[in-house]
Each structure stands twice: as C-alpha cells, then as structure tokens.
Amino acid sequence: MTTIVVAMGEKNEIGFENQLLWHLPKDLKHFKEITSGHPVIMGRKTYESIGKPLPNRTNIVVSRKTDWFEEGILIVGSIKEAVKFAKKIDEEVFIIGGGKIYEQTMDVVDKLEVTLVKADLEADTYFPKIDLKIWKKVNEVCHENDEKNQYDFCFQTFEKVDGK
Numbered sequence: 001m002t003t004i005v006v007a008m009g010e011k012n013e014i015g016f017e018n019q020l021l022w023h024l025p026k027d028l029k030h031f032k033e034i035t036s037g038h039p040v041i042m043g044r045k046t047y048e049s050i051g052k053p054l055p056n057r058t059n060i061v062v063s064r065k066t067d068w069f070e071e072g073i074l075i076v077g078s079i080k081e082a083v084k085f086a087k088k089i090d091e092e093v094f095i096i097g098g099g100k101i102y103e104q105t106m107d108v109v110d111k112l113e114v115t116l117v118k119a120d121l122e123a124d125t126y127f128p129k130i131d132l133k134i135w136k137k138v139n140e141v142c143h144e145n146d147e148k149n150q151y152d153f154c155f156q157t158f159e160k161v162d163g164k
C-alpha cells in the first residue's frame with residue numbers, strides 16, 4: 001500500500017516559503033503514529049524544510065541534483081526509484097510531500113491520509129484537487145482547536161472508488 005499523508009487548508013493550501021502554515025501538535029503526533037517504522041518519500045524542498053531525517057523511518061529524498069549527500073537519508077533521482085527502494089524495505093510506503101511530489105504521485109497511490117485544517121491561509125504551495133469520482137472518503141475524525149492547536153481540523157481517509 002502506498003499512501004499520501006498531507007495536511008491542507010480549506011483551499012488545499014499546504015505551505016508558504018518552504019514552511020507549514022500552522023502549528024498543530026496533534027497533527028504532528030498523528031503523522032508520527034501513521035508513518036513511524038515505514039519508509040517515507042519526500043521532495044528535496046520538504047526535506048530542507050524539515051531540516052533533519054525523521055527518526056525511526058527510512059527517509060528517501062527525491063532530487064535531480066547529483067552533487068549532494070547527507071547523513072541519514074537516501075537520495076534518489078526519480079519518484080519511480082524512490083518507490084522501488086521503499087517497497088524493498090516495506091510493503092507500507094508513505095509519500096509526505098511537498099506540492100511537486102504530491103502532483104506527480106496522486107495518480108499512483110492507493111490511499112490519502114488528509115488532515116483538513118479549518119483555515120483559509122496565504123500560501124504558495126497547494127495539494128491537487130481530490131477528484132471524488134476517483135476518491136471516496138472512508139473515515140473522518142474531527143477535533144476542535146484548543147490552547148495548543150490553533151485551528152479546528154479533521155483527519156480524513158480517502159480510498160480509491162472500486163475499479164479506479
């Protein structure tokens with residue numbers, strides 16, 4: 001199973017100036033719970049935005065640059081290669097962004113784990129539109145904002161409509 005994990009606002013916004021748009025510790029915990037122990041695939045910009053390898057996960061970073069190395073990550077030249085390596089490690093693979101990587105993987109993944117953040121924020125990076133002819137929402141759990149989590153949000157799981 002290959003799964004996209006994303007947190008997006010009401011207009012599908014996901015980032016601005018290589019940063020996330022919110023601070024939601026409950027979402028970070030959810031992300032950690034879903035992805036820990038499995039390989040994660042990300043674009044070079046997302047890796048730079050995180051700044052270090054995510055612990056307890058094989059970090060596979062996609063880049064066309066051939067002249068950089070970093071301890072603790074596997075750098076590959078294409079998404080295809082990333083998925084190939086990831087699948088050798090584990091059946092469960094997670095694609096964790098950013099915008100450029102989501103655009104190119106939306107058609108090949110089996111599942112979307114979306115955090116829908118109830119906010120409308122300025123952004124320069126967006127998640128592709130989720131086509132409801134292709135994707136069906138199979139689960140939703142919502143949380144209200146609190147002193148540590150600034151917005152209301154819902155965890156939503158989408159799976160492919162049969163036969164798509």
Ligand SMILES: NC(=O)c1ccc[n+]([C@@H]2O[C@H](COP(=O)([O-])OP(=O)(O)OC[C@H]3O[C@@H](n4cnc5c(N)ncnc54)[C@H](OP(=O)(O)O)[C@@H]3O)[C@@H](O)[C@H]2O)c1
Nearest residue numbers: 007015018019020043044045046063064097098099100101
């Ligand atoms: N809200 C969320 O869930 C979430 C999750 C992740 C990221 N984000 C946000 O998204 C933004 C970053 O997204 P982004 O779209 O700017 O960048 P990105 O997708 O993280 O990375 C883009 C880079 O990946 C490499 N790449 C992309 N396609 C490739 C391909 N087919 N083959 C080889 N390399 C490829 C290139 O690296 P090189 O330039 O090195 O060749 C490209 O510059 C940030 O604001 C981040 O905070 C949000």
